[in-house]
Amino acid sequence: MSINATLLAQILVFGILIWFTMKFLWPPLMEAMEKRAKHIADGLAAAERARAELKDADARVAEEIRQARVQASQIIDAAQQQANQILDKARADAVAEIGRHKAMAEEEIASMAERARQQLRAQVGMLAVKGAEKIVEREIDANTHKQLLDELAAEI
């Protein structure tokens, strides 16, 4: 074992090799690795963000669906109420109309009955006079007993 110039040669080679590696071999690979690591980290962060946004959107959609449902049920309630109102009003109108028609009919009936009654009364008077003429045979003058017959007709 003897120390000789090989030592110096080795120091030189080692120094150059370190410099070369530091300058040309180490940085490109290291940069690539760091860049890729950053890339992956960015990708993961973006995915996380997207997931959060999706969750937000889902919540918003659910809220909107809920509101729409509430609104729809409100509309249905209002419509039902309105329908009920319309129905009630129609019923009331119909009832009023019926009452009016009934009153008119009754009125007509009453006036017709009155008229019939008066005709009947007149005819009954005449029948009575004719009957009496037949009974008393010309003895009684219609004009003389007219007052009597009218009284009779009024009684009927």
Place this chain on the structure above:
Amino acid sequence: MASEPAPSASEYILHHLTYLQLDLSTGKIVVNSSGFWVLNLDSVFFSLLLAFIFIVLFGIAARRVTAGVPGKWQNFIEMCQHFVDSQVKDAYHHGARFVAPMAMVIFFWVFFMNFMDLLPVDLLPMIAGDMGVGHLRVVPSADPNVTLGMSITVFLIATVYSFVAKGVRGVGSEFLFHPFSANNTVVKLLLMPINFLLKCVEELAKPISLGLRLFGNMYAGEIIFVLLACFTLSAPSTLKNAIAVAMACLVLVLMVYFAVRGKIRPIRLLLPFVLFALVLFATVTGWGAPFAAAFWQIVLASGWALFHVLIISLQAYIFMVLSVVYMAMAADHH
């Protein structure tokens, strides 16, 4: 090689421990020169070659780098780089940008140099021998010049960096007022030389221990492989010995196969033992000596190689982490 007489074990080992040296003053190849201006050509060649491989491997990924979906190769290199980066971030919490690249160079370069230990010990020296090169040591990190060269570089960088990070005052106070501090001015003055001496020892111990630790581990590993190779050393390369080596391989494969996958139970249980007994018999009686030698060499060298995989990675890792820690210590204020 076949025509030469087989070398003795000590010749063989010494041959494996001799550098291919170039005398820089005369420009000639020399053997076992002890002068300083001598270059171990084999260490320099292989460390340069491995540095080049490192640059190519990482350069391919760095050139075609993309921040999008990475290819397979970029993925692998990024994994390596991320491993180094996380180790550096654990130990070093300051801003200097050179620390992590330095750590990466150390880890992979040292690992590659250590890995040369796992090549068959005679493979490259034999090829070189056929090309007319007499000696060749293929593990640069088993050369103290290489390991100390690296540790001294780390030490120099750390020293310069500590001056940059703490200024002359900070470094000076560390050298003069630590580890023994006092409130009294006179005592302070008295303690200064002691502190200075201790700090010098502490600082110098760092590069020496760093370099020698790696060297010691790799040198020992190499020696063990060389020693194990001595099993079959005395056997001349004849057809008979080639058959013996093939037999040893066959027996090993059979043992492993029957131990793991044998269908018939008694055979599965007994055959490895029968084969092992055969090997033991061959070893003890000397009957079929080349066969037994080849068997033991294969078994032991494989075992050691498996263990050595751990050591080479661990030593590369230790060298890297300690270098980073030294940088952190250089930047830390006390």
